[in-house]
Amino acid sequence: MLREPGAPLSTAERGYAISLALTSLTSSTRNVLDEPGAEVLATDLPAPSERDGRRRAQVSAYDYRDDRLHQFLVDLPTGTVIAEESLTGIQPPPSVAETQVALDLALTAMPAPAFVDQFRELTGLPLLTGDEVRVIGGAWTPHSHDGTAPDPPSSGAAGACGTERCVQLLVALPSGQYLSTEDLVVNLSRRTVTLLPTGAQSRG
Structure with a gap:
């Protein structure tokens, strides 16, 4: 059953909106696990101007096949996608699955990022799995070291x-103490880990 137009989306409504949005994509789209279907990043109510008094949802999903963000406007009563926009260069915060894949790549990177050695120093044990730490992911783009203007594009995965x-x-x-992660960025499109110079960080 659908809620009132302005009420928060229910779990069932979110799932329905996601299903409608992903079904509208071609079968060649891929999520972060390289499975069919784009990676769902967010599902929420659209802006009031896009609701038109209707029960609608906005779905954002990232296609790893061609590095595009797809944004859908879904009309829930009719079960239709009424608008879709395909964008490049837009990087919303990562999903839980993307954050986990990034952590797994970082744990197996050579040379090891600083936080892997720091974990051993603090606990006396090697960091083997993501279950041993708490992790939050943010989208990353290059910027200048003083934060005033973008750097020229650099080569490689980070560039x-x-x-x-x-x-x-x-x-x-688990105690809440943060480890040093300022030295790395994970490129999920290429499945690579790059160690960064100090000051090159930019979290979205």
Whole structure:
């Protein structure tokens, strides 16, 4: 059953909207696990101007096949996608699955990022799985070291961030103590980990 037009989306409504949005995409789209269907990033009520007194939802999903963000406006009573926009260079915050994949890549990177060695120093044990830490992910794009203007594009995986899907991590011990993660960015589009110079961070 649908709620009133201005009420928060229910779990069932979110699932229905996501299903309608992903079904409208071609079968070649891929999520972060390289499975069919784009990676769902957000599902919420659209802006009041787009509701038109109707029960509608806005779905954002990222296609890893061609590094595009798809935004859908779904009319729930009729079960139709009434508007879709395909964008490049837009990087919303990562999903839970994207954050987990980024952490898994960081844990196996060579050379190891600083937080892996720091975990061993603080606990006396190697950091083997993501279950041993708490993690938050943020979208990452390059910027100038003083924060006033963008850097010129650099080469490699980190230089492609912004048009490709990149994540920076906040990693903490179960106690809440944060580990040092300022030195790395994970390019999920390429499945690579790049160590960064000090001051090059930009979290979305």
